[in-house]
Amino acid sequence: MSENAGKNGVQLLDRAVMLLDLVADAGSEGATLKALGEASGLNKVTCHRILNSLVEHQLLQKVHGDKCYRLGTKLLVYGAKAARGPGLRRQFQPALERLRQQTGETVMLMARDRDDSVCIDRYDSEYQMQTLTGSVGGAVPLGLGPGSLAILAFLDPDQQQEIVARNRARLENWPQLAAEKLANKLQQTAEQGFAVDPGELIPGIAGIAVPIAVSGAGVIGSLGMTFLSPRLNPEVQQRYVALLQQEVAAIAPLISPLDTRLRASL
The missing domain is CATH 3.30.450.40 (GAF domain)
Known part of the structure; x- marks a missing residue:
C-alpha cells in the first residue's frame, strides 16, 4: 500500500467516526444529510457516500422516509460485547x-x-x-x-x-x-x-x-x-x-x- 493510499484510508476513517459522533449527538430523531454536511464541513457527495457505506454496514440506519440518519443496530451488538x-x-x-x-x-x-x-x-x-x-x-x-x-x-x-x-x-x-x-x-x-x-x-x-x-x-x-x-x-x-x-x-x-x-x- 502506498503512503498516499494509507493517508487516504486514515482520513476516510476519521471522517466516518466524525459522522458517527454527529449522528449520535442528534439522538433518536436522527440527522439529515444537509445538517451532517454542515456540521462536518464535508461536501454533499463525500458525506453522502460515507453515510451510505455506514448504512450498508448497519452502523447507521435511515429513518423518516430515508431523510435522516441515526445509529444502527450493529452498534448495539458492539456495545453489548464491550460491556x-x-x-x-x-x-x-x-x-x-x-x-x-x-x-x-x-x-x-x-x-x-x-x-x-x-x-x-x-x-x-x-x-x-x-x-x-x-x-x-x-x-x-x-x-x-x-x-x-x-x-x-x-x-x-x-x-x-x-x-x-x-x-x-x-x-x-x-x-x-x-x-x-x-x-x-x-x-x-x-x-x-x-x-x-x-x-x-x-x-x-x-x-x-x-x-x-x-x-x-x-x-x-x-x-x-x-x-x-x-x-x-x-x-x-x-x-x-x-x-x-x-x-x-x-x-x-x-x-x-x-x-x-x-x-x-x-
Missing part, C-alpha cells in the same frame, strides 16, 4: 442492583471520557428520574452535575484547570457553574470526599456521587444516586455516601489499571 469481561460496567453491576434495593433510588455509574463524563450504566428507581445525562450513553462536560464533579475534583490540579478552561464555553448555559462557583464546588467536593447537588441543576432532583479511583490509573469514574430533593437531609446524605463509598472500596481494588476497557476513561 462484557472485566470492565468497569460489569464490575459494578451487582453494586448498582444492591444500592437500588437498599435505597430505592436511581443509581448511576459514570466514566470519564476525555473532557466528558459518560453514563455507562444506570438502575432506575420505581420513578423515572430526570437526569442530566438521560439514558445510558448520555454525556455531560466534566463539571456539570455531581457525577462529573466527583471525577473532576480528584484529578491533578493542573489537569483539572485545563479541563475547566476547555469546557468553559459548554458550561455557560448554567449560571450555577460560573467560574468562581464551580471552583468552590470543586474545592468542597475534594474536601468532603463526595459531590452533592441539592437540586440546583434540575429543580426537585438531587444527586450524590463518589469518585472511583484505581491504583495506577487514577480517577476513572464515579458512582452516584439520583433522587427527589425533598428526601435530602443530613442523615440521608450520610447514609447514601457511606453506601456508595463502601461499594467503591470493595470493587476498585479488583479493577486492573491495565484493562484496555479503561483507556477511554483516562
